[in-house]
Amino acid sequence: MANSRSLRALDWLNFFLANVQTGFGPFIASYLTANKWTQGEIGVALSVGTATAMLSQVPAGALIDALRNKKAAGAAAILAIAACALLLAASPTLLPVLAAELFHGFASCMLTPAIAAISFALVGRRALGDRLGRNARFASIGSAFAAAAMGAFGEYSSARAVFWLTAALSVPALIALSMIEHTGRAAANAIRDLGTAGDAGSPAAAELEPEHRAGIGSLLRDRRVLIFAACIALFHLSNAAMLNLAAGEVTAHMSDNVQLVIAACIIVPQMVVAALSPWVGRSAERWGRRPLLLFGFAALPLRALLFAGVSSPYLLVPVQLLDGISAAVFGVMMPLIAADVAGGKGHYNLCIGLFGLTAGIGATLSTLAAGFVSDHFGNTVSFMGLAAAGALAVLLVWAALPETRDADEAQAPRPGHKPSTT
């Protein structure tokens, strides 16, 4: 059946995309350092990348919403990222690196919503939790593989080789993408339901949902969106700097096996995510989002406290199991809740972009604040601060975030609410 083939192709797409994305990120700083960039220049390049990534989250989401052909959008994004990798590998000088950072910032913002939209189109609203769990599983297996392979590559060949490998891995990603067919049940339904035009802005959709044509305004007035966005910001405020801070301790205070321990700290949570994500997706449909969110978010302050208290660097590795738990929950819940609150309104990807933006803000603040605090007051205080942010996120979920599943379940049978993302 074509559908199952598409689903398998989607698995592989997630796997290879994680590969492609791994080379960007913290590794770029090392790469540029290795190419005689001064700290000031690296700072500029990375700020450009971060700023682009944040600024383009919402526009990229809106763009994916507006585009009929999500596959083409995804393919364009993959090609752009591959081009960035080639650019970085070919010429680590100022202009190419800035260009690569810009394009990568925008393309990666398109990629997340594009994959979510393709998943949505393939499986429909009901099975989305399962599907997102599976996506997360393959993505994390992919990034674990990529970290191992690229680490070995960087060690035995050169830092540059990592980017050649990144570009090369976009080829299987594109092949996987091309094997996905837009013949899923949801897509067919949506086309039948909505007539010729499948998109939210189209007359058919507008007829069914006149009150939602206001666009991003309606999204921003939704209390659930705002509260969950705040939860995401706090989550990343707590999460983003934590591993790097702990791993920095390892680098500074260990004489041997530094690389090994840090690699384990990266790969262990990916394995947990791979194991846990499908369960998270299923349970989210069965029990609702709130209990799982509480469960996943609670792992965060616990991990920060353990990092603050642990003495041996080797003990960081088991503590990273908690990272896997929160990452699995977050990775599945973010697109799922976006589908809950905006999936029926044709703003699914815009909503994901919005959440991505708040995540980016939280992560940036986290790195800045944690760096500052650990410079001035030491790492223990810094971990305590991160734990506090995490605890606040848990509290916010517990106290303020309404369950998003029920509302959606009630609406689901109505055809007008079928995914208009297709």
Added chain:
Amino acid sequence: MSGGLTRQCVTERVLLVLLLSMLAGCSTWFAPPPAPQPEQPAPEPSAVEEMPPEPASETQASAPVVTTPPHEAPEPRHVVPKPAYRPPAKPRPAPPPVQTPPPAPPPLISTRALSASNTHGLLDARVQRPDGKAIGRAIDMFVDAAGKPREMLVNLAGFMGIGDRKMRFPWTDFKFNAAQIKAPITLSIPPGEPPAAASSKPTDKAAGKTAGTGANDAHLLRMIDATAERGNGERVGRVIDVLIDNRGEPQAAVVDVGSLIHERRSIAADWSALRFVTKDGGLSLQTDLSDAQVNAAPPYVPNQPVRAVAPAQASPAAPAAPPTR
């Protein structure tokens, strides 16, 4: 028929070549990490002699039979504003510099060749432990008001960029050997000790973690990315590297004198041409190189012989002493 035969041969040969190149590629990728270079180039000047011979050196080679310690001796040379590019002369034991009479047009700058086996760029130089294990890369240095290096900022490498930690170490704990291209800097830490034990700040204070904090102690100057100005506040350029000799003495600062984006041009400003002055409560970098002198300076090209530039008058006196000023 023979045509077909040769074609077959050709394809076979192509396959063979492909196979061989693949094997070669494999060996470059999967070869064990380079050992910490057992062979130490002999410290005698003969190691340097392998560079392509040049007529200029021949004439000078006869003179220095005097055995002064085999470190680089400054070699003042006067250059007219538009210098034809010359391969650098080699450093060699020489008696204290004899003042050569300047050529007819008054010299604008004086240059001094820095040998590749005795100097290397600080930025990105790999730092290793005494047992040869690489721990990271040098990314910056701190100098005091006398121009003496005090501390080095090293980026201790984590894995794939995660866990990188910048840490300052006292300059005196390092040994420099430019001949070891893989790891020219050695940090003396006892085996088994973590890098933090040797840090200049034994607390968790990783200096300049957020890259923008700058020198947090007012009496030290972060060299790399420092702006070099003239006495009147005119901008000359931005320091992008420092050339260090094997005794740990900075010899020259590589200054990017190009404009922002196009024409990236850098020169090696002799350490003696730099001054460190207290300004606005912090230390700042000044140089006397004028625009004309900067334009006359030979460009600094990485991995090529380096000539350090100083204003014409300052040079002959200064470099004899360790570059304290």
